[in-house]
Amino acid sequence: MAVASPELSDRVAGSHPGVLAFLFRRAAASLIRLVVFVVIVFFLIEALIPYDNTSVGPGDSVSERFVDYMLGLARGDLGQSYGGASVTALIFESLPTTLLIFATGGILAYLLGSWLGRIVEWRRGPIEGGRIAGGLATAVGLVLYTMFPPLLIFLLVHFGRDPLLSARSALGLPTDSLVVFRDAGFDEAQLISFGGRALLVALLIAVIARSGARRMGWRLLPALVLPAALAAMVVAVARLGVGRQALDVFFFRSSREVEIGAGSPVLVVVAFLLVAFGEVMFVWRAGIADERSEDYVLTARAKAVPEFLVRDRHVARNVVLPVLARSFAALPFLLTGLIIIEYQVQIGSCALSQGAECVYWSGGLSTTLFSAVRNADTPVILGVLVVMGLLLLVLRLVAEIAQVSLDPRIRLGGER
């Protein structure tokens, strides 16, 4: 029909301002949050580690610097480090690596944690084995989550090194990583950033395809999507002829002089995954436990809906909103955990190389942050904190939009 009925077009037009107004309100609220956040951080840092006044004019008071900082921030300028470099440039040099690891590890941790959480909590019941598995999963998740990250990394590096090095030689890789990359025409950093982005895209497609397949009610397909996406990546890597280099990055890198590798970014992803999946699992378990005795579960069972569908389609849909909210609340702590892990993988594996030449990957945000902390470089510290806050704020806005699209009650019910 070319002409829609006036009623319908009214209704359609009427629904749009609601969504747009909601988004606008949320974006405005985020901007206010950002300003409040920057004010608090600026004065907190100012109180705790005062700005070194010798590098600026003597007349620069705190209030003047604050106004300058806010004006600079509006232009995307985070000021100058004590060394004279632009803080914005310093941070954006190291941010992509951290973001890549955060996203890859985070998505993997979410998939693993939500799967384990659902399975374990749902199986809890009369069967004794189910309860034991639940207790075991809790214990493992808790130990990994509460284990001191440097200790976790140390154990990973210590016990993973020998098997990985022998796997390396079994695959025919030379002991020297530089040989692998000599004639490749690209360096390791480029490969990591390309591979990471490809992995991220593959994971995203897999997640979307999984939920699509589940919506269609196909049973086997959702379970196959993720392995298929990973297999496709492996095939693509082999076809592109970068297989050897990819293996080199994936296993421990080997340094020139001694047969001891420094940490690879893959190790950071693995460690982050181990630390983060427990959190997701706990949140999912709590959510399922909240919902499992609701009336609609009984109704669905009475209708003879298969048990996995009751779990994944009836219960999980009601659980996903609080889970999203709680997972996003955990993001600042996971980001901190990642920064600790990044630092430890570099420093820890260098400590293990015992004075041998230690070639480690140019790290992410942690490198910038820790060198700034060592040098008491206030502008850089402030910049890192502001950028982390900004990142978390953007993620939170994304979460809010996701929540609205999943649950129209939030939009209609106004602020909660």
Added chain:
Amino acid sequence: MNVDRAPDRLPSPITGTGRQMLRSLKVRVGLSVFVLLLGDAAAHPLLQATIWNGQESIYSPETGHDRDLEHPTGPSGAHVLGTDALGRDVLSTLTFSLAPALQVAVLAALVVGLLSIVFGSLAAYSRGWIDVAVTSVGDAFSLLPPTIVLLVVGVGKPAFGMIDAALLFGLLYGLGPGALVIRSRALSVVEKPFIDAARVAGSGPGRIIRSQMLPHLLPYAGVQMMGAGIGALISVAFIQYLGATDESRVGLGSMIYTAIDVQPVLPTGFGSFNMGDFHARIGWTSLLSAGLAMTLIAAAFYLVAVGSRDAVIPRTRR
């Protein structure tokens, strides 16, 4: 008939909740672990006064060194948990470090519990400008990872002690994520019919928050306190691990640092590098006992918090 008197005849919701919690196996196991850890911490002064008495040079947790041995050593009669790379007795450093670690975790948890309940329930009950203020500050603080702030401050200010760290962590967490979580829980409690009933029955805001809302919020506050306790423990350990605090300070984090990073003898030249030598130099007892202590503290927090939540909110129990 005075309707306001009716609730007084019921047992107090707080003590009732406490009794319910103690009936949970998880809570009892968690509390036993706490008692065990406290006992270990209390053993330090006792051991110093009795068995280690007069052997300060060997068994001091900070400066002790046994000259007769090449460190680190494994468990032996003289050193039950062995020694670390610096020659200190691991049992001595461990028992010495437990009390401050527990202090940090418990203090941070208490601060978070107090702040989040007070501000969260107040914001949800009164709405209006109080709500706006609590959520704005909470939003700002929840964008600021406390560990990073502690790290920055710990390195920047040498006089920054463990208690200061615990208080700062509690403040950032309690006003930030803690208050926000309790507020959102309190919002759903405020909408329950029994709050209206209490209001109609003539209860004032203070009484409603204390005896109607608090019992429903405590278990969630407990979970927040757990998160804060574990977070503060790990953050402080990380500051110690980085060696950011006073050099002589002994803690769980610095025990791990000493075990991993301080290698007493570097091999001469790359050629003579020997894996066997290197493996032997890691202070395994120091490393594992410090790691185990942190995991036990965290597990005790988890068991008490989750156990009492399950005991009080039967829906989460199965």
